[in-house]
Each structure stands twice: as C-alpha cells, then as structure tokens.
Amino acid sequence: MIKCVVIDDEQPAINVLVNYIKRVNELELVGTCTNAQNGVEMIKQADADVVFLDIQMDEMTGIEVINMINPRTQVIFCTAFSEFAVESYELNALDYLMKPISFNRFIKAVKKIRHFPGNTEKSGNEDFSNDYIFVKTGVKGKMLKINLDEIEYIEAKNNYVAIYNKTQAIMVYSTLKDIENSLSPANFIRVHKSFIIPVSKISVVEKNYLLIKDRKEHIPISKTYKPEFINLVRNKLLTDR
Numbered sequence: 207m208i209k210c211v212v213i214d215d216e217q218p219a220i221n222v223l224v225n226y227i228k229r230v231n232e233l234e235l236v237g238t239c240t241n242a243q244n245g246v247e248m249i250k251q252a253d254a255d256v257v258f259l260d261i262q263m264d265e266m267t268g269i270e271v272i273n274m275i276n277p278r279t280q281v282i283f284c285t286a287f288s289e290f291a292v293e294s295y296e297l298n299a300l301d302y303l304m305k306p307i308s309f310n311r312f313i314k315a316v317k318k319i320r321h322f323p324g325n326t327e328k329s330g331n332e333d334f335s336n337d338y339i340f341v342k343t344g345v346k347g348k349m350l351k352i353n354l355d356e357i358e359y360i361e362a363k364n365n366y367v368a369i370y371n372k373t374q375a376i377m378v379y380s381t382l383k384d385i386e387n388s389l390s391p392a393n394f395i396r397v398h399k400s401f402i403i404p405v406s407k408i409s410v411v412e413k414n415y416l417l418i419k420d421r422k423e424h425i426p427i428s429k430t431y432k433p434e435f436i437n438l439v440r441n442k443l444l445t446d447r
Contacts, residue, residue, distance in 0.1 A: 207232065207233070207234040208232055208233050208234065208255045208256060208319060208321065208322060209234050209236045209252055209253065209254045209255045209256070210227055210233050210234060210235050210236065210254065210255070210256050210257070210258065211235075211236060211237050211238070211239070211245065211248055211249050211252060211254040211256075211257045211258070212224060212227070212235070212237075212238040212239070212257070212258045213238070213239050213240075213242060213245035213248075213249075213257060213258070213259050213260060213263075213268075213271065214238075214240065214258075214259075214260035214263070214284065215240050215241070215242070215260060215263040215264055215265075216240070216260070217240060219260065219284065219305065220238050220240070222306075222307060223258050223284065223307070223312075224238060226307075226309055226312045229309070230313070230316060232322060233316065236248075236252040236254060237252055237254075241265065242263050242265050242266035242267075242268075242270070242271050243265060243266060245257075245259075245271065246271055246274050246275060249275050249276075249279055250275065250276070254279050255279065255280065255319070255320075255321070256279065256280040256281070256282060256300070256319055257271075257275070257279055257280075257281055257282070258282050258284050258303075259271060259272070259281055259282065259283055259284065260283075260284055260285060261283055261284075261285040261287065262285060262286075262287055268281075268283055268285070272299070280300045280319055280320065281299045281300060282299065282300050282301045282302075282303060282315050283299050283301070283302045283303065284303045284305060284307060285302075285303075285304065285305060286304065286305040300315065300318050300319065301314075301315035301318055301437060302433045302434070302437060303315055304430060304433060310383075310386075310387060314391050317391075337353060337354050337355060338351055338352060338353050338354055339351075339352050339354065339388050339389070340352075341369070341376075341378040341380060341385075342378065342379045342380060343376075343377070343378065343379060350376065350378075352369060352376065354389070354393070354394075354404070355406075356371045356372070357369055357370070357371060357394075357404050357407075358370045358371055358372065358404070358407055358418050358419075358421060359401060359402065359403050359404070359407070359418055359421075359423070359425060360382070360385060360394075360401065360402040360403075361400055361401055362381075362382040362399070362400040362401075363377075365379070366378060366379060366380070367380050367381070367382055367385055369385075372420075382396075382399075382400065382402065385402065386402055389402070392405075393405055393406065395431075395434065395435060395438055396431055396434075397416065397425060397426070397427045397428065397431050397432075397435055398425070398426045398427065398428045398431060399428060399430070399431075401425050401426065403416065403418070403425060405438065407419050411427075411439070414426060414427050414428075414432075415427060
C-alpha cells in the first residue's frame with residue numbers, strides 16, 4: 207500500500223481528495239490536515255510515501271513544506287494558482303494538479319508515483335501499449351480503426367471530434383474527453399479545451415502556442431493546461447547552468 211497524506215487549508219478540497227484516494231485500492235490514506243505545520247509532523251510520523259499538498263496556505267506555503275520533509279516523500283501539488291507551476295517542478299514535485307481536480311486527472315498523477323503498479327517508471331507504460339483505437343463515425347453501427355502514430359493532432363468541433371492525419375480530417379462522433387481517456391498520457395497531451403497533441407509530432411513551442419511537424423497551424427496552449435504541458439517537457443529542456 208502507498209501511504210498518503212492530504213494537506214490543504216480548505217476542508218472541501220480535502221474531502222475531494224479523500225474520496226478519490228478511497229477509490230484507488232493501492233492507496234492508503236493515513237491522515238489529513240488543514241494546518242501546514244501540523245501537516246509536516248504528520249508526514250514525518252506516518253512516514254508517508256506521497257503527500258497531496260496545497261500551495262497557497264495562510265501559515266505556510268506548500269513550497270515551504272516541501273523543503274521541510276524527507277525528500278523520499280513524493281509531492282503532488284494541488285492548487286488553483288497556475289503561476290506556481292514552474293517553481294513546483296524545479297522542486298521536483300511529482301505533478302501539479304489544478305483545482306477543481308477531476309478524478310481522471312487525479313489518476314494520471316497517481317500513476318506517476320514510484321512503486322504504483324503499472325506506472326511508467328516501473329513498467330514502461332504497458333497499460334497503453336496498443337498502437338490503435340476504434341472510434342464511432344456517426345454512422346449507426348460503423349466504427350473506424352485509427353493508427354495512433356498517424357495522428358497529427360485532434361480538435362473538438364461542436365458535437366464531433368476531428369482527428370487529423372497527413373491527408374484528411376476524420377470526423378468522429380465523440381467528445382474530446384472520451385478520446386483523451388483512451389490515449390496514453392505519456393504520448394498524447396491536452397493543451398487546450400479544444401486540442402490534443404501527440405508529443406512526438408511537436409516541432410516548435412513558443413509562448414502560448416505550438417507547431418506540429420510539417421503543418422502550418424498554430425495550436426494554442428491555454429493557461430489551464432499549460433502546467434501539465436510544462437511537466438511533460440521539462441525533463442527534455444536544456445538550460446544554461
């Protein structure tokens with residue numbers, strides 16, 4: 207079992223995470239706290255494996271907390287403020303969740319925890335080893351096979367989703383959320399409420415947009431999804447030292 211602690215100065219936010227933790231068999235909730243200082247002691251006493259930690263708290267920030275606990279304890283930040291994203295990654299936080307946190311996004315973060323069954327560090331992401339998906343086309347009873355390595359980007363269009371390859375836009379009767387849930391978070395990332403991008407096809411990132419290899423479209427990166435995008439690419443970023 208993976209021992210978890212939740213620290214947040216707002217009880218409703220704690221309640222959401224407690225509910226999520228209880229839905230995952232591999233996780234064990236060992237304590238919650240609305241006071242950051244008491245939370246530090248709770249983490250130490252419980253020898254917690256992971257802490258779900260709010261950043262903006264009255265008595266002490268989550269940034270201060272992470273500097274007071276054992277580096278072995280993994281940290282998943284939970285906050286409504288995206289401006290802390292870069293700093294949290296520099297502190298080697300495991301992930302950065304923007305409130306309100308959905309269960310699907312929570313699960314993506316949990317799968318990054320060391321020793322979690324099937325996480326990418328341990329298993330090479332076998333859970334997402336398939337190289338294709340089947341999608342509904344809008345014609346009753348008809349489904350279409352899509353090879354994932356041919357996808358250049360995916361865009362929501364009203365009641366449909368357009369999946370673009372080199373030659374066409376395949377119109378799929380689905381929601382972008384359903385498509386997102388069928389794809390590997392290691393290989394595809396949502397960068398905007400209307401766009402999902404295959405990581406391997408990104409050629410340029412500039413401020414709040416990106417370009418896809420051999421295409422002219424400027425794909426926007428929204429404020430909501432930018433922290434997760436930064437988390438994905440940060441380990442590949444070369445900086446001056």
